[in-house]
Structure formats: C-alpha cells, structure tokens
Amino acid sequence: xxxxxxxxxxxxxxxxxxxxxxxxxxxxxxxxxxxxxxxxxxxxxxxxxxxxxxxxxxxxxxxxxxxxxxxxxxxxxxxxxxxxxxxxxxxxxxxxxxxxxxxxxxxxxxxxxxxxxxxxxxxxxxxxxxxxxxxxxxxxxxxxxxxxxxxxxxxxxxxxxxxxxxxxxxxxxxxxxxxxxxxxxxxxxxxxxxxxxxxxxxxxxxxxxxxxxxxxxxxxxxxxxxxxxxxxxxxxxxxxxxxxxxxxxxxxxxxxxxxxxxxxxxxxxxxxxxxxx
Numbered sequence: 001x002x003x004x005x006x007x008x009x010x011x012x013x014x015x016x017x018x019x020x021x022x023x024x025x026x027x028x029x030x031x032x033x034x035x036x037x038x039x040x041x042x043x044x045x046x047x048x049x050x051x052x053x054x055x056x057x058x059x060x061x062x063x064x065x066x067x068x069x070x071x072x073x074x075x076x077x078x079x080x081x082x083x084x085x086x087x088x089x090x091x092x093x094x095x096x097x098x099x100x101x102x103x104x105x106x107x108x109x110x111x112x113x114x115x116x117x118x119x120x121x122x123x124x125x126x127x128x129x130x131x132x133x134x135x136x137x138x139x140x141x142x143x144x145x146x147x148x149x150x151x152x153x154x155x156x157x158x159x160x161x162x163x164x165x166x167x168x169x170x171x172x173x174x175x176x177x178x179x180x181x182x183x184x185x186x187x188x189x190x191x192x193x194x195x196x197x198x199x200x201x202x203x204x205x206x207x208x209x210x211x212x213x214x215x216x217x218x219x220x221x222x223x224x225x226x227x228x229x230x231x232x233x234x235x236x237x238x239x240x241x242x243x244x245x246x247x248x249x250x251x252x253x254x255x256x257x258x259x260x261x262x263x264x265x266x267x268x269x270x271x272x273x274x275x276x277x
Contacts, residue, residue, distance in 0.1 A: 011107075012111070015107060016055055019052070019055055019103055019107065023103055026096065054075050055104065058134065076138055077141075083146075084149055094142065094143070104131065105128065112124045166191055166195040166199075168196070168200065177208075178211065179213075189221070190225060192225070192226070193228060193229045196233065207240075207241065208240050210229075210242050211244050213246075217249070220252055223252050230263055240264075242265045244267070
C-alpha cells in the first residue's frame with residue numbers, strides 16, 4: 001500500500017461512524033416509502049457494527065486488491081442473516097446495499113478532491129473499478145443466499161403443514177381417529193405411514209380408525225402405502241379400521257390386488273366407533 005492509499009485508509013476510518021449514520025438514514029427512506037416494514041432494523045447495534053467492519057475491510061482489502069471472494073461471501077452471509085431476521089426482502093436488501101455503494105463512492109470522491117495534487121484520474125478510476133467489481137460480487141452472493149434462505153423456509157413450512165395434515169385424534173384411552181382430507185400424494189402417504197406409527201405408539205392406542213371419507217381419489221401407490229400402514233400397525237398390536245371408503249378407492253384397491261378382507265371397514269366413522277365401544 002503506497003502513501004496515497006495509506007492516506008485514503010486513514011481518511012476513510014475517520015469517517016466510519018459518519019458512513020454508518022448516512023447508511024441508516026438511507027435505510028429510513030425504505031421505511032418512509034413503505035418498502036421496508038421493520039423500523040427496528042435501524043436501531044440494531046449489530047447491523048451498524050457489521051457495516052463499519054465491512055467498510056473498514058472493504059477499503060483495505062477490496063479496493064486495493066488484497067481480498068478474495070471468500071471475504072465477500074462471509075460478509076454477505078452475515079448481512080443476509082441480519083436482513084432476514086428483520087424481514088427485509090431481497091429487493092430491500094439490494095436497495096440498501098446499492099445505497100452503501102453510493103456512499104462509499106462519495107467518500108472516495110471527497111478524498112480525491114481534497115488530495116487532487118496526489119491522485120491521478122486513472123488511479124481514482126482504478127479504485128472505482130475494483131469497488132464496483134467487489135460490490136457486484138457482494139450483491140450476487142446476497143441474492144443467492146437470500147434465495148437459498150427463502151427456499152429453506154418454504155421447505156420447512158411445507159414440512160410443518162404436511163405434519164399438521166396427519167393428525168391422530170384420541171377419542172378415548174385406547175381409540176384414535178386419523179381423518180384424512182384432501183388429495184393424498186405419494187409424499188403425504190409416506191408421511192401418513194410414518195406419523196401413523198409414531199403417534200399410535202406415543203398414544204398407546206389399541207385401535208386406529210382411518211377415515212378416508214375426505215379423500216376424493218387415491219392412486220395405486222397411495223393405496224399400497226395405506227395398506228402397508230395397516231400391516232405395520234397390526235405388527236405393533238394396533239387394530240386398524242377403515243371408514244368412508246369411496247367406490248373409486250375400493251376399485252383402486254381391487255385392481256392393485258390389495259386384500260382388505262382381514263380389515264374391518266365401515267361406511268361411516270360413527271359406525272366404527274359404535275362397534276368398537
């Protein structure tokens with residue numbers, strides 16, 4: 001790092017707090033324009049610390065080619081976590097970092113104007129080029145990490161919803177009811193099989209009534225998964241009873257060759273409960 005670069009680093013460090021304040025002021029614009037909903041992010045000490053630490057590293061490492069992509073990736077991961085915690089969308093995150101790029105460029109221009117006898121236009125252009133390349137990589141990584149985080153959240157919500165769609169309702173100490181509603185695909189059928197065994201064991205059931213009256217259609221794969229659940233429950237000491245079997249489902253079972261002759265079936269749930277009790 002030559003003399004001019006050292007002077008710029010010192011000049012920059014003297015303005016770190018000012019840069020942090022300018023950046024949070026720009027974030028306030030997002031709030032005022034209703035592009036961001038969580039105003040608490042502007043008061044978070046961790047966020048201001050991250051900004052100041054990044055700005056310090058940015059000048060020493062990124063502008064003067066002393067960094068590598070790992071530096072940018074690490075910081076991008078940290079800032080994405082903070083933005084996500086405060087419900088900033090990808091659009092809001094990119095907008096806020098675009099503001100930060102402009103602030104850093106303004107500081108660079110101010111320094112060059114103050115030390116115009118020492119800095120050539122080509123050197124300033126070179127610094128600006130390095131800064132833009134680093135910010136382009138940063139914005140790319142923020143976009144990638146935010147999309148990954150959103151996808152993970154969607155998958156987690158999907159799993160939670162699926163698990164909630166397999167409720168076993170205990171109606172007595174020994175009897176539980178598993179009401180199935182809506183389309184049952186292969187994924188949900190396997191979940192029904194797993195949760196059916198787990199919950200029946202946890203509730204110490206002797207009988208499990210599987211009500212299919214809310215299932216409009218069932219393919220051969222799903223019918224087989226239900227049959228396997230019944231067999232596993234039988235091995236676990238739980239008697240299975242099927243209710244609400246539609247004609248289409250019965251036809252699928254027959255075509256598949258599934259033998260329900262050893263399984264008690266009833267047209268309606270109340271009939272099954274009455275028979276057990």
